[in-house]
Amino acid sequence: MTTAREEGQALSTTPPPPVRRFTARRGVLTALVLAVVALALGVYFGAVHRGAPTLSGDTLFALSLPDAQGREQKLAQWRGKVLVVNFWATWCAPCREEMPEFIKAQNEFGARGLQFVGIAVDDAAKVKAYVEEIGLNYPALVGGFGAIDLSRGFGNAIMALPYTIVIDRSGKIVHTQLGPLPPAKLKSLLRDLL
């Protein structure tokens, strides 16, 4: 549109005053700058909103939480392993549904350095009962309802469950997953990391 009008103006016998053309060009420039700024802001807030982890693996390894039996467990004890930290709860059906898959993977790859750790956004009594019922073969730490805020620090912006973070042997967070971790995704991660 602008180009067509400018062409028309260039062909006419009375050229438009240069000031007006300058303003038009500056308008386009301003619009461009605004667009770039808007894009940058959008990308930035999009990233924050989507929840890039603000906490590092080191923050995780500094934590200590009680397990289902009430014994305090330092997460640092699993440093150097391929660590899968799964935020879950007994009141979360999709969380419970994916746990048999985790139990299987822990059985199969535990010897090769894979360690699952559950952090329950739940009460200790409920966690203990459920863990015993399904025969969980990896630690179930009890975080209480405050643990959802902890998961947020690791990128769970929506603060829903299940939320899973995968940490490589060097302690770096290499994958975060809101919702069930697809078995194919877990397999490919383990193939790369173990």
Added chain:
Amino acid sequence: MVFLRISSGLRPRLPEHEAVPAGRHFLSSVARGAGAALLALATAGLGEPPDLLENERAFAFAARGVDAQTVEARFVVAPGYYLYRDKLHFRIEGAPAGDAPKLPRGEMKHDDFFGDSETLRGTVSVRLPLARPAAARAVSVIAQSQGCADIGVCYPPQEQKVTLTMPAGAARPTAFVEAAPERKRWFR
């Protein structure tokens, strides 16, 4: 833009004598367009986290005063999300609560661990009677809820609070007061 082209390309050409009312043409092309757009979104979003709503937006709570002695509590549950009926609780501050509210019936959902539970979708409206009229008085309604999304995530139990001024005896119902106004989005 793209999905419009796809939809017109996919739409079968009907013989003249089978002319379909214009409205149906339009609807089917809208449906195809929406389908194609969803497909495009799903393809673009492969490996990306699902775009989920925050707890208070998935289960948007509001309340209003119907008359001096009745509060209407309302959840608008976003499509693809559901609330657990037995996890829904209401509390009133600033006025004595009356009889226990009647919750709408939901659909049954089977759970291996908890047994069957009822789930509520769409607009969930609950009348909360007060023991005495609270005309022109400020009353707070606190809703406790817990729900999930069909896509496979659940949200922790949450409390949402709304404070409203009850209508006087013969006055008309007040407008709904939302617990999570839209502008909050900008601060998150």
